[in-house]
Amino acid sequence: MKKYLLTSIKLTAVLLVLLAVLYPLFLSAVGKLARGKGNGETVSVNGKVVGYANIGQKFTEDKYFWSRPSAVDYNAAGSAGSNKGPTNPDYLKTVQDRIDTFLVHNPGVKKEDIPAELVTASGSGLDPDLSPAGAKIQVKRIAAARHISEDKLNALVDEQTVKPLLGMFGPAKVNVLKLNATLDEMQ
Template sequence: MKKYLLPSIKLTIVLTVVLAGLYPLALAGLAKFAPGNGDGVKVTLNGKVVGYANVGQKFTEDKYFWGRPSAVDYNAAGSAGSNKGPSNPDYLKVVQGRIDTFLVHNPTVKKHEIPAELVTASGSGLDPHISPKAAEIQIARIAKVRGIEESELKNLVIQYTEKPLLGFMGPEKINVLKLNVALDQLK
């Protein structure tokens, strides 16, 4: 028994030091080289922090681009999905409610044109991005409410479209918070 117990204790101590001490410190050190220095990318408007670019924000006013719905009401402390499958009646009711709300606020849009990310929550419930198509489909509503030319909004969407990582990894995406801050700065 001694033959196995002492090496097990030594291995436990070594792994505890490496995995609970050195590894987290190394990650924290590497994070200091990331955008935001490991503290998240703060988005400011008129010198005031209005949110973080890596966490979804709730926008429901017609004058803003809407982001992806959140199963946790954008509460970063409780990040989670709905855990309901695509055939769950409660889930289908929630999605249908989101579709109905979107169509009321965007009367020029047909149901089949709505991108899925505008009516379904992400796995984390905090997705800060939408696709360019999800932004473009909202342009008519925002242009009407704000009295801005649609072409100006289209240019803004193009300007804030982030290309895939290394040009091929992942889809094009738009950070909704950054886009809405830029929208507020137009006029």
Template sequence: MKTHIGPAIRLTFAMLVLLVVIYPLVVAGIARLAPGEGRGETVIVNYGTASRKVVGYKLIGQKFTEDRYFNGRPSAVEYNAAGSAGSNKGPTNPDYLKTVQTRIDTFLVHNPSVNKADIPAELVTASGSGLDPDLSPEGAKIQIARIAKTRNIAAERLSQLVDEHTKGSLLGLFGPSTVNVLELNIALNELK
């Protein structure tokens, strides 16, 4: 037994150094090569010559509820990045169904020209993380009539804006086309 204690202690110490010191430093070093240098990709808006302001993070959804903006996907965690999670309620859970119906009713109040059957599911159901920053182009375009009326902008120009901010699938094969809601709303504010 004494012959095994020494190697076990050395192996434990070696693994401790490897997994607690070396591995995190390697991961942090690699993260420095990513956009945002591992701290997240901030979105900055210029407000004149000397005024710049961070308005959010590119990969974290935000709450937009005003009729003048494109609404993003609902969040089960109220867009709290520290508590990323889904609702963990099944599709037949009465509380979940009530929440979705409330979201549908709210959407229809703010978008009276839309038929209930035409509402994309992503606009009334939260994502698994609760922080999804993107919508499908269809999810953005269904809101154009409301925004056009509120901002007095031609619907064609808003449709063009959505198209300009649509990112295609990876290599044209993997994943759906998406629109980042924060970037779209910033571009909407910059329209003349």
């Protein structure tokens, strides 16, 4: 009995040092080598930090590209999706309200042309990216609000589009905060 007790205490002490001290220190050191030095990638406009690139932000003005809706109102302290299923009447009403709002602010767009990501929240509620189609469908509204040509805005979306890794892993995406920050710097 003493033999097993002493062995288990030694093993617990070794694992405690390894997993509670050395492993977190190693991960922290690796994080310091990453972009943002382990503190996240910040986005700045005119030298002022406006947000983090990996956390979705809320944009509602017509002069900005709108982000994907959030079930938690973009609160990073409590990321979550909705518990409502795709046939839940409350969920369907929420999606229809988002569609109606989008159509009011984007005249000329047909309901069936709206990418699903612009009216449905992501699993975390903090998705910072849109597909290029999700960004480009908003170009006409932003061009009118900012008095910028649609061609210039389409080129900006293309410039900000991150292609899939090695051309095949993951979808093409556009970070909405970076896109809007670049848009503000243009003016």
